[in-house]
Amino acid sequence: MARYTKEDILRRVQDEDIQFIRMQFTDIFGQLKNVAITASQIQRAVNNEIMMDGSSIEGFVRIEESDQYLWPDLDTFAVLPWRPQYGKVARLICDVHNPDGSPFAGDPRNVLKQALEAVNALGYTFNAGPELEFFLFQTDESGRPTTQTGDEAGYFDLGPLDHGESTRREICLALEEMGYEIEASHHEVAAGQHEIDFKYTDALHAADNIMTFKLAVKTLAQKNGLHATFMPKPVCGTAGSGMHINMSLFQDGRNVFYDKTAPRQLSPLAYHFIAGLLAHVQGFCALSNPLVNSYKRLVPGYEAPCYLAWSSSNRSALVRIPDPRGQGTRVELRSPDPSCNPYLVFAACLAAGLDGIKQKRVPPPETTENIYAMDAKQRAERGIQNLPGSLGEAIHALLADPTITGVLGEHLTRQYTAGKLREWEEYRTQVSQWELDRYLVTY
Ligand code: GLU
Ligand code: MG
Numbered sequence: 001m002a003r004y005t006k007e008d009i010l011r012r013v014q015d016e017d018i019q020f021i022r023m024q025f026t027d028i029f030g031q032l033k034n035v036a037i038t039a040s041q042i043q044r045a046v047n048n049e050i051m052m053d054g055s056s057i058e059g060f061v062r063i064e065e066s067d068q069y070l071w072p073d074l075d076t077f078a079v080l081p082w083r084p085q086y087g088k089v090a091r092l093i094c095d096v097h098n099p100d101g102s103p104f105a106g107d108p109r110n111v112l113k114q115a116l117e118a119v120n121a122l123g124y125t126f127n128a129g130p131e132l133e134f135f136l137f138q139t140d141e142s143g144r145p146t147t148q149t150g151d152e153a154g155y156f157d158l159g160p161l162d163h164g165e166s167t168r169r170e171i172c173l174a175l176e177e178m179g180y181e182i183e184a185s186h187h188e189v190a191a192g193q194h195e196i197d198f199k200y201t202d203a204l205h206a207a208d209n210i211m212t213f214k215l216a217v218k219t220l221a222q223k224n225g226l227h228a229t230f231m232p233k234p235v236c237g238t239a240g241s242g243m244h245i246n247m248s249l250f251q252d253g254r255n256v257f258y259d260k261t262a263p264r265q266l267s268p269l270a271y272h273f274i275a276g277l278l279a280h281v282q283g284f285c286a287l288s289n290p291l292v293n294s295y296k297r298l299v300p301g302y303e304a305p306c307y308l309a310w311s312s313s314n315r316s317a318l319v320r321i322p323d324p325r326g327q328g329t330r331v332e333l334r335s336p337d338p339s340c341n342p343y344l345v346f347a348a349c350l351a352a353g354l355d356g357i358k359q360k361r362v363p364p365p366e367t368t369e370n371i372y373a374m375d376a377k378q379r380a381e382r383g384i385q386n387l388p389g390s391l392g393e394a395i396h397a398l399l400a401d402p403t404i405t406g407v408l409g410e411h412l413t414r415q416y417t418a419g420k421l422r423e424w425e426e427y428r429t430q431v432s433q434w435e436l437d438r439y440l441v442t443y
């Protein structure tokens with residue numbers, strides 16, 4: 001439902017002394033991009049007339065067809081509270097369109113919109129609530145990021161141990177000013193690690209919220225002399241950062257994962273959805289865990305999943321059902337990490353869940369024991385499979401899963417896997433510091 005009309009935007013720009021508007025979109029690898037326009041151009045912006053050169057954006061288009069247009073989603077209009085309050089800056093999140101007006105197939109936001117149209121056609125709304133973890137690191141004398149934290153705190157600790165506390169507070173306040181409802185904010189397990197959770201919403205705006213969230217965290221950390229990173233495993237031997245996604249389907253305002261009379265009060269639809277996620281989680285791992293570094297997080301012992309199992313409580317499982325029921329009933333997927341492109345990951349999760357519903361897939365029995373404590377034989381007896389062990393494996397799993405390549409479309413699948421394969425090849429042929437330390441003298 002549209003909240004803002006073109007006239008509302010024009011009026012706000014004028015009345016609130018907004019001088020710049022950042023027209024933002026996300027590239028296929030999850031990087032936020034923007035073109036800043038001055039207030040004098042706002043009329044052109046709301047009429048979808050702002051152009052950009054797509055050939056300069058990684059994975060977008062070839063040189064010979066490079067002109068693309070930014071179509072702003074007017075509902076995403078928000079003032080950036082960390083910019084000067086005199087001559088303010090606002091953002092508009094945009095869809096990328098071809099010169100003939102058709103949506104550009106390589107725009108991740110369009111991919112998610114199309115996936116949502118498929119679910120809306122069945123009468124459902126897909127909601128997502130992400131939980132992003134991140135690290136705040138100190139910078140050195142020249143302002144470059146380090147991996148030092150100067151913070152010895154742990155899970156749920158608070159001040160004076162927790163040096164990131166005031167930064168976290170500023171982030172929460174800025175986001176609330178932008179209309180976010182912050183549900184929780186706390187120190188995480190590792191030194192220098194934090195988490196801020198905001199309220200779920202429809203998946204499209206949840207993905208938009210994630211992109212703005214990351215920008216806010218990075219900007220406000222920098223203002224406090226810190227460096228924020230969403231890299232999944234910046235420090236070895238301690239917890240990595242996840243982006244757990246809580247998902248639910250609503251129909252006519254009612255949560256259809258909830259069924260008061262069913263086992264665990266979960267509807268058959270919820271079970272099909274879980275089974276769909278488990279059937280395709282290997283296929284979309286290259287999206288949900290897109291970096292070489294992502295696979296350093298997916299190892300036993302750090303509350304990050306590595307095996308395909310679900311549980312109504314157990315945190316070692318890949319899919320967990322958090323306690324709340326009724327309207328709060330949801331499925332939590334624990335594999336994604338915050339370096340992912342949220343538009344593509346939500347589209348993939350939805351396609352996976354819908355496939356489960358369409359095929360009436362049934363999940364394996366719930367795993368109630370700690371899977372980390374099982375050996376390979378015990379896992380094999382229970383038929384528990386692994387997530388891909390590397391980016392290379394994940395790319396192959398993606399290409400072998402037509403449900404996932406189908407939702408991405410041909411253009412985006414090709415561009416994405418080509419970019420990721422280059423990244424993987426580059427890594428495989430690199431000699432790392434670890435290898436040098438380990439072998440240079442001993443051999
Ligand atoms: N940091 C853990 C991960 O990598 C999750 C910790 C938690 O359960 O919040 O997924
Ligand atoms: Mg957490």
